[in-house]
Amino acid sequence: MxxxxxxxxxxxxxxxxxxxxxxxxxxxxxxxxxxxxxxxxxxxxxxxxxxxxxxxxxxxxxxxxxxxxxxxxxxxxxxxxxxxxxxxxxxxxxxxxxxxxxxxxxxxxxxxxxxxxxxxxxxxxxxxxxxxxxxxxxxxxxxxxxxxxxxxxxxxxxxxxxxxxxxxxxxxxxxxxxxADHPAYIAALGRSIAARLGTLDFTPQMIVASFHGLPKVYVDKGDTYAAECARTITALRRAMGYDAQMMPLTFQSRFGPAKWLEPYTAPFIESLPARGIERIAVITPGFISDCIETLDEIGNEAGDAFIKAGGKELALIPCLNDSxxxxxxxxxxxxxxxxxxxxxxxxxxxxxx
The missing domain is CATH 3.40.50.1400 (Rossmann fold)
Known part of the structure; x- marks a missing residue:
């Protein structure tokens, strides 16, 4: 050769x-x-x-x-x-x-x-x-x-x-x-939420779950996102012993004039103080990592609006991140x-x- x-x-x-x-x-x-x-x-x-x-x-x-x-x-x-x-x-x-x-x-x-x-x-x-x-x-x-x-x-x-x-x-x-409802994901979420709640100096009256929104027409055309969010929150409530009243599902980040999945997170949170709910925690189980939608839209904008509406405490529970x-x-x-x-x-x- x-x-x-x-x-x-x-x-x-x-x-x-x-x-x-x-x-x-x-x-x-x-x-x-x-x-x-x-x-x-x-x-x-x-x-x-x-x-x-x-x-x-x-x-x-x-x-x-x-x-x-x-x-x-x-x-x-x-x-x-x-x-x-x-x-x-x-x-x-x-x-x-x-x-x-x-x-x-x-x-x-x-x-x-x-x-x-x-x-x-x-x-x-x-x-x-x-x-x-x-x-x-x-x-x-x-x-x-x-x-x-x-x-x-x-x-x-x-x-x-x-x-x-x-x-x-x-x-x-x-x-x-x-x-969405993989046992490992639900277990990780449950541990993370429980650990963070244990560090707070107040007991939340409600834990609001905020998922990223989606235009409703996309779901009407067959996108399974809304059903998958429901699967996540149903499994998480079951794992943590909460009902829908204690852990409601909402959707954030609406953009444009079209109708998006409801209820919308921001107005929902702002309505709570008038109902006597002044101390809440917010979780974002549609995100693996904290980002502008969680840290600013919820942690800053929604938090400020909640306080202005008469709320006393809003704790943003971190995503899993690199834990x-x-x-x-x-x-x-x-x-x-x-x-x-x-x-x-x-x-x-x-x-x-």
């Missing part, structure tokens, strides 16, 4: 196959300034999964009043919750930490973990290519949304598939299903989906319930 033949044989010899995991979340601007926030919002609000209106109608609105005025207001909100020491949003901090800690858990199985955002940077494209460059011929896409929606889980998967469409040698792909419960949960979910791809059964580090 000649040298050139040997060289070509080595060149085309397949590397040892590996399995990889790609965590993805919604996204974040790179900064709080007008340009950075506008760039992020332009990408986010151009997604046809997010805004289903005809581009002929929506684009003039988006590139007119929306992207003229909204970046400044959103930038101020991001600035209030920004991790200034790292110069990044909490969502970026927590998603990176989740990926790094999960990677440490899976290192013994030689499973690298990357992360990417649907909008902004680092991108899902970067995450896919990072894993492929590490020799991964099988990738588990793991959108970090407990409840399925076309506006979240589906669009994250769409973006990954767009990346694959441009690849000559595609890795095999699995996608992590939603985990041990969060990493235990991710390991359990990921290992369930990697069955058959890993060489043998291996117990997850964390408890299943």
């Amino acid at each position: 000649t040298f050139i033949t040997v060289h070509r044989a080595a060149q085309y010899q397949a590397a040892a196959p590996r399995v990889g995991v790609l965590l993805s979340n919604l996204g974040t601007p790179d900064g709080t300034g007008y340009a950075a926030v506008r760039r992020y919002l332009a990408e986010f609000l151009s997604d046809r999964r997010i805004i289903e209106a005809s581009p002929l109608i929506w684009k003039p609105i988006l590139y007119g009043p929306v992207l003229t005025f909204r970046p400044r207001k959103s930038g101020e909100a991001y600035h209030r919750i920004w991790h200034h020491d790292r110069d990044e949003s909490p969502l970026r901090t927590y998603t990176r930490e989740q990926a790094q800690q999960l990677g440490a858990r899976l290192a013994a199985d030689d499973v690298p973990v990357a992360w990417g955002m649907r909008y902004g940077t680092p991108s899902i494209r970067q995450g896919v290519h990072e894993l492929v460059q590490q020799g991964c011929d099988r990738i588990l896409l793991a959108p970090l949304y407990p409840q399925y929606s076309a506006t979240t889980t589906a669009t994250a998967n769409d973006q990954a598939f767009r990346v694959l469409m441009r690849m000559r040698n595609q890795p095999a792909i699995r996608t992590l299903p939603a985990f 041990p419960d969060a990493i235990d949960l991710l390991e359990i979910l990921v290992r369930e989906q990697l069955q058959g791809w890993l060489p043998g059964p291996r117990a997850a580090h964390g408890p299943a319930a």
Whole structure:
């Protein structure tokens, strides 16, 4: 065999196959300034999964009043919750930490973990290519949304598939299903809520569950998000011994004139003091990590409105973030989906319930 033949044989010899995991979340601007926030919002609000209106109608609105005025207001909100020491949003901090800690858990199985955002940077494209460059011929896409929606889980998967469409040698792909009432998720939520409640210097009269909203027409067209939110709150109430009066379900983040899922969080919370409910806690079980919707929209805006309406105390219960419960949960979910791809059964580090 000649040298050139040997060289070509080595060149085309397949590397040892590996399995990889790609965590993805919604996204974040790179900064709080007008340009950075506008760039992020332009990408986010151009997604046809997010805004289903005809581009002929929506684009003039988006590139007119929306992207003229909204970046400044959103930038101020991001600035209030920004991790200034790292110069990044909490969502970026927590998603990176989740990926790094999960990677440490899976290192013994030689499973690298990357992360990417649907909008902004680092991108899902970067995450896919990072894993492929590490020799991964099988990738588990793991959108970090407990409840399925076309506006979240589906669009994250769409973006990954767009990346694959441009690849000559595609890795095999699995996608992590939603985990609205997965026992591990409900158990992690219950422990987190109970632990936080135990640190408060008051006893909440009500624990309001606030999920991100969705236009009602999307549900009418078949999106299962509302049903999945109901599954989460039903399982959580059962696990913690609460009823619907003590732990009501609400929806936040309404945008535009269309009717969204109800009841709306903000007016619901503002109505409570008139009913004699002056001390509450708020949980956000539609989010794995704290972000602008939880920290500012609830922690700042809703909290201020509640106090102005006559409330005395509002405690925002943190999301799982990068806590041990969060990493235990991710390991359990990921290992369930990697069955058959890993060489043998291996117990997850964390408890299943």
